[in-house]
Amino acid sequence: MNKKVLYAIFDDEEILLKSVKELRSKDIAIEEVYSPFPVHGLDHALGFKETRMAITAFIYGCVGLAFGALLIYYIMISGVGKSWPMNIGGKPNWTFYHNFPAFVPIMFECTVLFAGHLMALTYFFRNQLYPGATTASPDPRTTDDKFLMEIVVDGDDKEMRKLLSDTGASEINEKDSNDK
Amino acid sequence: MHKESEIRDPLILGNKTYHDITRDIARPVEGKANKYWWILFGLSVFLFLWGVGCMAYTIGTGIGAWGLNKTVNWAWDITNFVWWIGIGHAGTLISAVLLLFRQKWRMAINRSAEAMTIFGVVQAGLFPLIHMGRPWLAYWVFPFPNEYGPLWQNFNSPLLWDVFAISTYLTVSTVFWYIGLIPDFAMIRDRMSKTISPMKKKLYTLLAFGWSGRAKHWQRFEEVSLVLAGLATPLVFSVHSIVSMDFATSIIPGWHTTIFPPYFVLGALFSGFAMVETLLIIMRKVVNLEAYITIKHIEYMNVIILFTGSLVGTAYITELFMAWYSGVAFEQYAFINRATGPYWWAYMAMMSCNVIIPQLYWIKKVRTSFIATFILSIFVNIGMWFERFVIIVTSLHRDFLPSSWTMFSPTFIDIGIFLGTIGFFFTLFLMYARTFPVVAQAELKTILKSSGSEYKNKSHE
16 A cells, blocks of 8 residues: 655644644544644553553552561561571660661652653653663754654545644655655 | 743743853853863862872772771761762752642752762762772672672661662763753754764764654653652652661760751752752853853742751751750750860851851842852851861760760871862863753743743733
């Protein structure tokens, strides 16, 4: 088939947003939108689901809390091969709950440590961001001041070009077929 | 679109477009350093190397190289440590707490404030490291499976809480900072194609992690920033609370007070904002960011300094009152000795720099002047150093037995290490100012239409 990839460039995020809404109302699939900054409301206009990053952070935080609690329990209360709890400065550690207040700071820090770092790693993983990755948007100007909408057209693209420029695209480029 | 009140002052001055913001932020990275940068950089590196020499001497000779004695067994090392940690606090407050409160003015200054945080915490970490005497065994502070007994850390001790709090703070702040930096590195990477520096382009391609600005990525970016801000907010309060517990859980009169955690946190924010101002007032001139870091930003920070400074003053007076009210002779003497003993001048420096001088910010002319703010911020930096010195040294130097009363004076090495950390801090900051996008330009572009002066005027017509 004769598939074409169109890159519509917009100068302003409000025009882009209007165009996205118009195209979506006509059931035209938008492949991707690249923008230099987060455009408010664009994720809803494109019909994205809510991101689950915050949920992962909550789960990682629970893991961190459990890790901190177990670590302290093992070291201070019931270490393997240890027949009595540590007694430091006349303050023995008979049970976990007796000493609980003194354990709160480190349990809290473990929660934040796990939640923060593991969420960041998940974010890098899901976005495929890593040192050495060379992916970039089709047009380098999209990190500066241009907004780019990527649309795949099957067959004749005249109508689509007209629609895009009617909704405010300042220029429309076609993906070079030699490009991968 | 978000609308801003018309009477609110603009946060971006001049007729800026999105492209202008890109150009202005990329300019220091793409351009050549001027003479002043090289002079400052040379001076900082010199101080840093001097500090390295003093640190090496300390490690080779032992802690006896410092002015410590049996009575005053903690002095400049911990003073400098608390001072640097405190300076680190404003960065996270600006980037995290102000994000949660949706304060738009944070966007022009959060990047540099966070850089200051990270560099400040690095300096702070050096002091416990060299105080250990054998810094190559520093990893012993972390719990790891071992065959020394097994030998474990004491999880009841605030010193171990410090280890966890500061390492969490340093690493989470760095991650938060870097996630925000990625889109801006990508902006610089994409501009590099027009210039001729393949090495630089390679470097920024590496740093940008392959960022492309897809809509889904931005959605995740915003969510991750918000959650990290939510995590960093209690973190920043926990860190200095825990630092204060190094003192508060002891039985030394003058240290053993429950007011310490909030008192230290406020003091940290107070000193942190002062250091942000000191740095930014210079930086906005050197790298031409006058349109982005405006007098309005400085005024907002001055209001916070005035507020936290007044609260710190309240804490000082509360401490005095509680000492008298407790009826404990040792406690009362500790505070009388602070104010009227041989270190009265340090107490006066603390009181005047932290409580009296910031009150000048009630005057609008003072708080909206760059020069006055710069001078006052230096006073606050000095005052907060003296606050820690007063708390630490004057509480120790006259302890329970008058026969062991003594004085503390720093040695050449003490001073050298402190100056060395200042040199190291400025070395890092100056390198940052030349190679990093110093303003979070992607975020700044989101407020151009609501807070840019040109757009504000248009909507007014």
